[in-house]
Amino acid sequence: MISAQRKPGAAGAPLNVGFVLLNRFTLLPFAAFVDCLRLAADEGDRSRQLRCSWTFMSASGEEAMSSCGAVISPCEALKNPESFDYIVVIGGVQEEKDKTDYRALEYIRLAARFGTPLVGLCTGVFALIQAGVMKGKQCCVSWYHHGDLQRRFPDITPVADRIFVDEGKLITCAGGVAAADVAAYLIERHLGRAWAIKSLHIMLIDEARPTAHPQPQPVIFEKISDRLVRSAVDIIAQHMGEVIAVEQLAQRLNTSRRNIERKFQDELGISPQRFARDLRLRYGLWLLLYTTKSVTEIGERCGFSDAAHFSRHFRDAFGYTPSSTRKQSAKRDQQHVDPFFIHIDSTIDGR
DSSP states (O other): OBOOOOOTTGGGSSEEEEEEEOTTBOHHHHHHHHHHHHHHHSSTTOOOSSSEEEEEEOTTSSOEEBTTSOEEOOOBOOOOGGGOSEEEEEOBOOOTTSOOOHHHHHHHHHHHHHTOOEEEETTHHHHHHHTTOOTTSOEEOOHHHHHHHHHHOTTSOEEOSSSEEEOSSEEEEOOTTHHHHHHHHHHHHHHOHHHHHHHHHHTTOOSOOOTTOOOOOOEEOTTOOOHHHHHHHHHHHTTTTSOOOHHHHHHHTTSOHHHHHHHHHHHHSSOHHHHHHHHHHHHHHHHHHHOOOOHHHHHHHTTOSSHHHHHHHHHHHHSSOHHHHHHTHHHHHHTTOOOOSEEGGGGSTTO
């Protein structure tokens, strides 16, 4: 059981945050956010709530259970939202059988009416949507939950190509370690850049990533049994915006070009260069379907020298142009197509 203790007078801190922990909330975004606050609140690692203060709340006022089974205690009942600079809502595991927390939703609506800024971390954005406060706003969500959100809330347009979105009184975050980026963003706003940097550096994070920083896109590896090829694919997937030479790839994996080409051919039936290009094109397809970026921007992000180069390879791979794909995106919204999980065999002709 994790205990939280508030210090007397903490409510007078320059940055005062209330956390609403929903049932089976995800622990990582919670921990990343609150630890960033904790480290900015005091000198060194003393954890006194001086510059920042925080309150853990649940709808019942009882302890809150996380998705991994860790418990946060004590939690307070939902307090006057006007007493906080921000209210951070952290969602949990999304299952149909989970009951809606109507008290939490009403509290979110109350906070919105009072003008208290709301932050939705991870699936906390689902609660903000259910509370009716996200209408007409951009909504950041993890690529992992993008399809679920679209199916449940077809009138909402989610953003899954960046780590968080600031809409003024509403901030939504994809979750995970990106919660630390949001916390640092708010700390810098209220306390100054030095305090945000101090927190991140103690957490072994080099620097805060901006809101437009892209989310890493998923690749599923179950078709790959060779460890070297899996490692190579991992490197390729983390460098979608650049062309990595096979020699460079081999050097990073401490092997030879000939060996890595042979292993790719044995495992996947294509060369590393072809695999990397096809994967970057799949990423381009995802960006066309799920973002409003121009074809030129997408081509650059996918590592192609210009829009014409990107369009030519895209047409060769899929049989249609990027422009026609963008025009058909409305039909994709009506007939849910989910290209998030890029299976290895979908990048290989005939396999």
